[in-house]
Structures are given as structure tokens and as C-alpha cells.
Amino acid sequence: MEIIDLNSVPVREMNQRLQMRDGVVNEQEFQVLHPGGRHALSVGLTHPIDVTIDGHTGYYCGGMNQEAKITVNGNVGTGVAENMMSGCVRVKGDASQSAGATAHGGLLVIEGDASARCAISLKGGDVVVCGSVGHMAAFMAQAGRLVVLGDVGDDLGDSLYEADIYVGGTVASLGADCEEKEMNSDCRGELEKLLAEAGVTADVTKFRRYGSAKKLYHFNIDNAGDY
Amino acid sequence: MCGIVGLYLKNPEIRDQLGAYFSPMLEQMSDRGPDSAGVAIYRDDVSQSAKVTLYDPGPNFNWTELAADSTRDLGVDISVERISSHAILSGEIESATLRRWVEEKRPNIRVMSSGNNLEIYKEVGLPSDVLTRFGIPQVSGSHAIGHTRMATESAVTTEGAHPFNTGDDLCLVHNGSLSNHHRLRDWLREHADFKFQTENDSEVAAAYLTWRLGQGATIAEALEAALLDLDGFYTFAIGTRDGFSVLRDPIACKPAVMAETENWVAMASEFRALAQLPGVDEARVWEPEPATVYSWGQA
Numbered sequence: 001m002e003i004i005d006l007n008s009v010p011v012r013e014m015n016q017r018l019q020m021r022d023g024v025v026n027e028q029e030f031q032v033l034h035p036g037g038r039h040a041l042s043v044g045l046t047h048p049i050d051v052t053i054d055g056h057t058g059y060y061c062g063g064m065n066q067e068a069k070i071t072v073n074g075n076v077g078t079g080v081a082e083n084m085m086s087g088c089v090r091v092k093g094d095a096s097q098s099a100g101a102t103a104h105g106g107l108l109v110i111e112g113d114a115s116a117r118c119a120i121s122l123k124g125g126d127v128v129v130c131g132s133v134g135h136m137a138a139f140m141a142q143a144g145r146l147v148v149l150g151d152v153g154d155d156l157g158d159s160l161y162e163a164d165i166y167v168g169g170t171v172a173s174l175g176a177d178c179e180e181k182e183m184n185s186d187c188r189g190e191l192e193k194l195l196a197e198a199g200v201t202a203d204v205t206k207f208r209r210y211g212s213a214k215k216l217y218h219f220n221i222d223n224a225g226d227y
Numbered sequence: 228m229c230g231i232v233g234l235y236l237k238n239p240e241i242r243d244q245l246g247a248y249f250s251p252m253l254e255q256m257s258d259r260g261p262d263s264a265g266v267a268i269y270r271d272d273v274s275q276s277a278k279v280t281l282y283d284p285g286p287n288f289n290w291t292e293l294a295a296d297s298t299r300d301l302g303v304d305i306s307v308e309r310i311s312s313h314a315i316l317s318g319e320i321e322s323a324t325l326r327r328w329v330e331e332k333r334p335n336i337r338v339m340s341s342g343n344n345l346e347i348y349k350e351v352g353l354p355s356d357v358l359t360r361f362g363i364p365q366v367s368g369s370h371a372i373g374h375t376r377m378a379t380e381s382a383v384t385t386e387g388a389h390p391f392n393t394g395d396d397l398c399l400v401h402n403g404s405l406s407n408h409h410r411l412r413d414w415l416r417e418h419a420d421f422k423f424q425t426e427n428d429s430e431v432a433a434a435y436l437t438w439r440l441g442q443g444a445t446i447a448e449a450l451e452a453a454l455l456d457l458d459g460f461y462t463f464a465i466g467t468r469d470g471f472s473v474l475r476d477p478i479a480c481k482p483a484v485m486a487e488t489e490n491w492v493a494m495a496s497e498f499r500a501l502a503q504l505p506g507v508d509e510a511r512v513w514e515p516e517p518a519t520v521y522s523w524g525q526a
Binding site: 036037038039056057058059075077078093094096097115116134135 | 479480482484497499500501512513514516517
């Protein structure tokens with residue numbers, strides 16, 4: 001275990017070390033101390049290492065992650081795990097807005113709540129939120145899965161292309177072109193598998209599934225007069 | 228962009244350290260607003276005497292003469308304390324009367340704030356320089372609101388820096404931009420006889436709240452009404468004589484984070500502004516909900 005104390009090590013130096021820029025992959029486990037809300041911590045990692053950050057982080061923590069397993073013992077700011085490609089980012093506290101934005105792959109687990117625009121423009125990643133999420137969750141999501149164990153704010157799945165959304169609690173309102181879908185045994189099986197992967201326990205029979213109604217895919221000629 | 232911070236000390240025993248707690252918060256927000264900075268300080272006294280903060284850029288401006296003139300005209304003893312480019316006028320008189328005297332008799336002097344408790348200091352420049360210039364790290368008081376500015380809606384000037392004060396002891400800092408401030412400014416001029424000092428959208432928001440309070444609303448009621456009447460993006464921190472409030476617009480694009488311990492409650496645009504506060508490791512930290520009014524103290 002290598003310890004990096006951000007009270008003495010600059011963020012850029014820390015990221016270069018975690019990205020193994022010197023080509024030496026000689027350590028598998030890292031602990032980062034005193035994050036102090038700094039931005040862009042542990043971004044652009046490409047090796048299957050294990051990074052634990054002790055404290056609250058700022059924007060874009062774990063952004064562009066590939067392969068690495070990143071755990072934050074605290075809250076995260078805007079855009080945690082944005083554009084993640086693979087690997088896993090786990091937040092023990094709450095996440096600010098745009099958590100998991102545009103993630104192509106990998107798994108983001110938020111053990112607390114996430115605020116507005118969670119999983120916005122999701123492109124294939126999986127996002128599991130144990131608490132509740134704010135408004136505009138999964139806005140324009142294209143692929144991947146968003147699972148919320150708690151409640152969801154207004155306009156869930158607005159302008160959704162694809163992606164599956166599972167909600168355990170209540171939904172304040174659905175966004176344009178988002179509709180409830182059938183939750184069959186295949187879906188429950190898939191959800192069970194994902195929750196197991198996320199290390200989260202929940203009763204899958206309580207979940208509802210939402211997806212795209214696909215009515216915005218093509219321009220409707222009947223609306224031509226509106227423009 | 229812009230950065231905003233607010234700190235309210237719940238424990239009276241640490242109020243001599245207000246500036247020491249507060250200054251690192253503002254300095255941490257320098258990246259969000261390097262062109263100007265401003266601070267509103269609420270002193271820990273319950274004085275009923277008027278206190279008016281004034282600004283003049285001239286290094287040799289004769290504040291003593293101004294105080295003597297106001298003493299003569301108003302018939303009460305008005306004292307003055309110069310603090311860099313600012314000066315505090317005070318005396319046993321209604322603060323509105325003293326403010327009006329300055330506006331009428333010395334129209335070239337900018338009134339930064341008026342009330343019984345509030346002092347506002349703002350200047351163009353890096354936040355750390357502004358803090359040092361006005362001795363903010365040494366001040367004591369119950370609460371403080373601050374702003375680091377990256378101008379979008381109006382010019383980079385001392386007057387355009389935040390906080391804005393438009394009525395007794397009320398001040399506002401704003402991260403965002405309002406889209407209906409021109410019409411609202413005209414309306415407030417016409418219907419409520421407001422005199423605006425700048426073209427700044429945030430001054431309109433401050434005036435709007437002052438107008439609502441003047442109509443008998445509480446600060447919470449005024450902010451609820453603001454949700455309907457103000458159009459645009461905003462996170463506001465609002466200081467009043469006895470407390471402070473926070474409001475985000477319903478879309479909530481502009482960031483805010485809050486933290487609270489037994490000793491203090493604080494808000495900032497980003498957590499890193501709170502990371503140096505003593506006791507923050509034990510604080511409850513959360514993001515304020517959109518379109519929800521948060522208030523502390525008697526606010």
C-alpha cells in the first residue's frame with residue numbers, strides 16, 4: 001500500500017503516479033489522504049489498481065477511469081466518474097450533479113444520494129445509487145443502466161434514446177419520451193446480477209423499470225406546422 | 228462563473244475568529260472569480276446607531292471633512308473610520324437618513340452598505356489582496372458573506388463587485404446570471420422608487436428582496452416569491468442582521484455545498500472552500516436542494 005498525502009503532493013503529481021506514467025506498475029494499492037475537495041483526483045487511470053481516497057473530493061473525481069477500482073470515503077463534487085470506460089468507482093457518501101455523466105462502461109456505485117442530472121447522457125456504463133437522485137436523471141441517456149434504490153426527482157429519463165432505468169422508490173415525474181416498461185423475470189434477473197456486482201442488497205421485486213418510448217426518434221410530420 | 232461563500236458562527240465564543248475562519252474560504256474561491264472580490268461582515272453588536280459604508284477611489288479623499296459636513300447638516304455627531312478605499316460613517320441617527328444625506332449631498336461617493344450592523348468591502352483584484360487590504364482576517368462578528376467575481380453581465384468595476392446592499396443590513400451575493408433583470412429594474416424604479424448604482428443583474432435581485440421585505444415579507448417569504456419572479460440561473464447567499472439564507476434556482480446548474488457543526492454553519496460554491504474550517508471533518512456536509520430556502524440565525 002502506497003500512501004499519497006495531498007497536503008504535500010500536488011494533484012498533477014498524484015495523477016501521474018496513479019496513471020503509471022513512468023511505466024512502472026509496481027504497486028497495486030494506493031491510499032490518498034487529505035483530498036480537501038480538490039478537483040480532478042484520480043483521473044485518467046488505465047491500470048487495474050485499487051485507489052482509496054479518504055475524504056471529500058471536488059469535481060470529476062475518477063473521470064475517464066479505465067480498469068481501476070476507486071473508492072471515495074466521503075462525498076464527491078460534480079461529474080464523478082464522468083466518461084468512465086471501465087473499472088469501478090464507489091462513493092461512500094453523496095454525489096453532486098452529473099454523476100457518471102457520459103460513462104461508456106464500468107460501474108459507479110453511490111452509497112448515499114446523488115443530486116441533479118445523475119447519469120446524464122449515459123453511453124453504456126452502469127450507475128447504482130443506494131439513496132435518492134435529483135431531477136433530470138438519465139437525461140438523453142443512450143445506453144447502459146441506472147438503478148436508484150430510493151426516490152427519483154422530476155423529469156426522469158427526459159429525451160431518452162435508450163438505457164434501462166430501475167427505480168425502487170417513487171418517481172416525481174417522467175421526462176419527455178420516457179415511459180414505464182414491463183418488469184419481467186429476465187429484467188429482475190439482470191437487476192439482481194447488477195446489484196450483486198455492486199455489492200448492494202435490495203428486493204428486486206420492488207423495482208419498476210423505465211425506458212424510451214422512442215417517439216422522438218424521428219420527426220413527426222404532423223408537427224411541421226408548429227415551426 | 229463566480230464563487231460565493233457564507234459563514235454563520237453559532238457559538239458566540241468563536242466570534243472573535245470570524246475573519247480567521249472566513250478568509251481562507253474566500254481565498255479558495257479565487258479560481259472561480261479572480262477579477263474582484265467583496266465581503267459583507269456582520270459585527271457581533273446590537274448597536275442601534277447608523278452605520279454606512281462608503282467608497283471613493285481617491286487615496287487622499289477627505290473623509291473627515293465629509294463627516295464634519297454631515298454632522299453639521301444632520302445635527303448629530305457623525306464619526307468616520309477610514310479603511311483603505313472605504314470608510315465607515317456612524318452616528319446616533321436613522322441609517323436611512325444618513326444614507327440619503329450621502330446620496331444627495333455627495334452623489335459621487337458610492338454607498339456600499341447601510342444599516343446598523345453590516346459593513347461591506349469590495350474591490351477589483353485578486354481575493355487574497357482584497358482580504359489583506361481591508362484586514363478581513365482580523366475581523367470579529369457573527370456572520371460573513373463573500374464573493375469572488377468573474378464578470379459576465381456587467382463591467383469589472385468596484386461598484387459591480389458583490390455583495391450588494393439595497394436596504395438596511397441586507398446583502399446578497401450571486402453566482403449565476405439573471406435574464407429578466409432589465410425589466411425588473413425598470414419595474415422597481417417605477418413602482419418602488421429604487422435607485423440603482425450599477426447595471427448589474429445581482430443588484431436587481433438585492434433590490435427585489437429589499438422591496439419584498441419592505442412589503443412585510445420575511446426573508447423566507449421574499450425568497451419563495453423570488454423563485455417565481457426571478458428568471459435565470461442563480462445560487463444566492465443572503466445576509467440579514469441576524470442570520471443568513473441560501474437559495475438555488477429550480478434547475479440548479481450553479482453549484483452549492485453546505486456544512487454544519489455545533490459551532491458554525493457554512494456554504495460555498497465548492498467543498499474546497501470549506502475544507503479548512505476547524506471541525507469540518509465532523510461536519511454534516513450536503514448539497515442544498517433546488518428551489519428550497521435554507522435559513523440560519525433569525526434570518
